[in-house]
Amino acid sequence: MFQPNQHDVRRFFCGTWRKQRQAAPLTAIETLAGLWIGEHPEYAADLDNEPAALAADYSVDAGRTNPFLHLSMHLSISEQCSIDQPSGIRAAVEALAERLGSLHHAHHEAMECLGDMIWRSQRSGQSPDGDAYVECVRRRASS
Numbered sequence: 246m247f248q249p250n251q252h253d254v255r256r257f258f259c260g261t262w263r264k265q266r267q268a269a270p271l272t273a274i275e276t277l278a279g280l281w282i283g284e285h286p287e288y289a290a291d292l293d294n295e296p297a298a299l300a301a302d303y304s305v306d307a308g309r310t311n312p313f314l315h316l317s318m319h320l321s322i323s324e325q326c327s328i329d330q331p332s333g334i335r336a337a338v339e340a341l342a343e344r345l346g347s348l349h350h351a352h353h354e355a356m357e358c359l360g361d362m363i364w365r366s367q368r369s370g371q372s373p374d375g376d377a378y379v380e381c382v383r384r385r386a387s388s
Contacts, residue, residue, distance in 0.1 A: 255298045255313050258282065262292035274320070281319040284349050288312035318356045331375030333383075340386035354385045 249257070261275045262282055271279060282292065291298055291312045303311030322338065329335040334355075342351035358381035366373040 251313075252299050254317055256295065258313055258316055259292050259295040259298055262289070263295075277323055278316065278320055281316050281323075284319075285312065285316065288316070315356075318359060319352055322352050322355050322359065331379055333379040334375075337379050337382035337386055341382055344386050355382050358382050358385070 257275075258278060261271065261278045263269075264271055264275065265279045265282065282288065291301070298313070303309055303314070322334075325331070326335045326338050338348075338351055338355055341354055342348040345351050345354070358378050361381065362373050362375075362378040365371075365377075
């Protein structure tokens with residue numbers, strides 16, 4: 246299993262951004278990442294300077310959104326939906342997108358649920374609860 250570290254992730258997104266601007270061929274995962282990068286023009290400065298991106302501190306205390314974490318969560322949710330894992334996530338995200346009128350906004354809502362699931366798992370030392378995650382997205386889709 247591929248387990249990228251923080252620098253690998255940042256290099257991936259910076260490289261994808263660079264290839265997009267140069268109209269260079271992209272792999273399938275870069276194409277997907279590029280779609281989400283396109284939805285976030287506010288991250289262009291972060292993606293333009295790979296050395297600065299590798300050195301940047303995006304801690305909560307710094308008061309900035311981590312663009313690489315944010316884009317990674319978009320990719321994760323996209324991949325989860327593509328294989329419907331955890332079971333039911335595809336329908337839940339689709340229903341949320343229908344309610345909000347935007348897949349992008351639905352992803353942002355689902356990110357809240359995904360982040361909460363990860364936080365609870367880390368705090369409890371238990372495996373992530375995929376059912377609770379899907380239920381959280383479903384609740385947001387029906388409210």
